[in-house]
Amino acid sequence: MLKVLIFDMDGVLVDSMSYHTEAMQHIFDELGINMDKQDIYDKEGSKTVEIVSFLLEKEGIDPLDFDVDGLIKRYRTEFARILVLKSFREIDECLPILRERFMLSVVSGADRNIVHDVIGRLFDDIFDIVLSGEDVEKGKPAPDPFLKVAEMLDVGISECLVVENAPMGVEAANRAGMFCVGVPTYVSKESIMKADKLVDDHRMLKEFLLGLEHPEKEEVESLRLIHK
Structure with missing residues (x-):
């Protein structure tokens, strides 16, 4: 049973997904990196680090050559700032x-x-x-x-x-x-x-x-x- x-x-x-996508979009825009919000919806459920790595790789950026941890920290701060539960x-x-x-x-x-x-x-x-x-x-x-x-x-x-x-x-x-x-x-x-x-x-x-x-x-x- x-x-x-x-x-x-x-x-x-x-x-809450719109807040996740808006926060990530804000950070990517600040960095001058293109991002398609739909990719986040499609990858929803994956770990944040895996989503970020996917978004970077899609734009031809090797995550190993990028401060992924720093990006994620900025995303967390932005998400907390804009979130309306x-x-x-x-x-x-x-x-x-x-x-x-x-x-x-x-x-x-x-x-x-x-x-x-x-x-x-x-x-x-x-x-x-x-x-x-x-x-x-x-x-x-x-x-x-x-x-x-x-x-x-x-x-x-x-x-x-x-x-x-x-x-x-x-x-x-x-x-x-x-x-x-x-x-x-x-x-x-x-x-x-x-x-x-x-x-x-x-x-x-x-x-x-x-x-x-x-x-x-x-x-x-x-x-x-x-x-x-």
Whole structure:
């Protein structure tokens, strides 16, 4: 039986990707380097350093010859400056109910300080595990982040369900062997067609998640105590 729900953060829990792209665009503009915002949406879920390296390589710049760490630090500062935190209403409505039915986890490719700040401010005491891009050696599209959650909670692959909104995340869930629900927040449905279940929007996502078969509340609380 399903025991664990694993959520991506940007675009699934929080409507924040536009701030990521604006922050990165601002830094690239200051450096005089061309950047296509769509590339960030397409690479969403990957580690920040991997996205930056891809953007540089696309413009013929070798990341090894560039101060990538410095660029990322400037991006983090700009992101924090412009971010307006906004969770999806449907997520706010269903998470407290889902917490009574399942173990809940966040798996994001974003930097640790950003992930924990956002989750702490919007979803305090909701998630049992929060993983950032810095918590695994290989991030999405590798299956490692999802497999780590299963290992940490001592559950089987078939007992986990992943909610993703980007191709990299869907691929990672597929490779982990976990059932994946895709919601096309910022990308086309076609780009996440490999998800096991596609929903049109967060309203449909909420309905689907609340309709899932789940363990008894006592069993969930017992699991939560074991893995605290």
